[in-house]
Amino acid sequence: MNALEVEHLTKSFGGVRATNDVSFAVPEGSLTALIGPNGAGKTTLFNLVTNLFRRDGGAVRFFGQDLGDRTPSEIAELGLMRTFQTARVFPGMTALENVMAGAHRKLKRGALAQMLWLPGARAEERRLARRAEALLDLVGLSAFRDIAATSLPMGAQKLIEVCRALLAGPRLLLLDEPAAGLNDTETAELSRLLRAIRDGGITILIVEHNMSLVMDSASQVVVLDLGACIATGTPRQILADPRVIEAYLGPAAEVA
Numbered sequence: 005m006n007a008l009e010v011e012h013l014t015k016s017f018g019g020v021r022a023t024n025d026v027s028f029a030v031p032e033g034s035l036t037a038l039i040g041p042n043g044a045g046k047t048t049l050f051n052l053v054t055n056l057f058r059r060d061g062g063a064v065r066f067f068g069q070d071l072g073d074r075t076p077s078e079i080a081e082l083g084l085m086r087t088f089q090t091a092r093v094f095p096g097m098t099a100l101e102n103v104m105a106g107a108h109r110k111l112k113r114g115a116l117a118q119m120l121w122l123p124g125a126r127a128e129e130r131r132l133a134r135r136a137e138a139l140l141d142l143v144g145l146s147a148f149r150d151i152a153a154t155s156l157p158m159g160a161q162k163l164i165e166v167c168r169a170l171l172a173g174p175r176l177l178l179l180d181e182p183a184a185g186l187n188d189t190e191t192a193e194l195s196r197l198l199r200a201i202r203d204g205g206i207t208i209l210i211v212e213h214n215m216s217l218v219m220d221s222a223s224q225v226v227v228l229d230l231g232a233c234i235a236t237g238t239p240r241q242i243l244a245d246p247r248v249i250e251a252y253l254g255p256a257a258e259v260a
């Protein structure tokens with residue numbers, strides 16, 4: 005079964021074809037990397053899959069279900085979660101509260117029980133906090149759980165955003181450049197987190213420029229260039245593909 009199927013997806017901004025007839029599939033349980041030079045259309049593709057942008061043509065299926073014109077929040081409800089290229093943490097909330105914010109809508113007790121702080125709601129809140137703490141621990145941030153998230157470095161904010169998406173219990177996680185701005189230690193934490201996510205059975209589609217991170221962890225790589233999908237394969241196949249080398253280094257690289 006495929007977690008995601010993108011078929012003939014097309015989107016233009018004015019005269020620019022940001023996404024040009026793109027088709028690929030993300031198999032369930034895979035860690036698929038989406039790579040390509042700046043401006044290739046990677047973020048646009050995420051925005052189209054989550055219906056943040058309206059597509060000009062094509063279709064997106066999530067575990068076989070056509071996403072049609074569902075709203076972004078309906079798509080999140082179905083279990084397709086994403087993070088943004090620029091981390092979006094909530095101001096005025098601690099790191100822990102930020103992680104927990106992802107799952108509040110999933111609590112079984114309603115908003116009223118939460119508000120009245122009924123015993124069942126309290127127990128559920130504690131369970132959620134424990135899972136949030138475990139996730140922060142996994143990415144090496146448990147020491148900062150009570151610190152305002154906005155005061156943490158960008159790298160930490162990005163990890164918090166991944167933890168938040170995870171706590172919501174996704175079936176597919178879209179990560180837009182999660183390693184950008186991370187130092188070496190944080191990148192190692194991220195790669196540990198990615199493996200844990202994958203081992204937990206959650207499918208991942210990740211936009212990433214850090215090639216060693218991609219090559220170590222991805223089972224499949226999809227390459228975009230100028231809005232078009234130019235190659236799909238294993239990391240090894242992709243590294244040897246002349247079209248990919250040309251897209252990254254220019255035609256001269258092939259001759260040289």
Ligand SMILES: Nc1ncnc2c1ncn2[C@@H]1O[C@H](COP(=O)(O)OP(=O)(O)O)[C@@H](O)[C@H]1O
Pocket residue numbers: 017020021022040041042043044045046047048049
């Ligand atoms: N909201 C937008 N309005 C106009 N042009 C956009 C918009 N978003 C993206 N683009 C254009 O689409 C192309 C692909 O951009 P993007 O998807 O951000 O690339 P990537 O994430 O691969 O770097 C670029 O030419 C960019 O300028």
Ligand SMILES: [Mg+2]
Pocket residue numbers: 046047048089
């Ligand atoms: Mg981008």
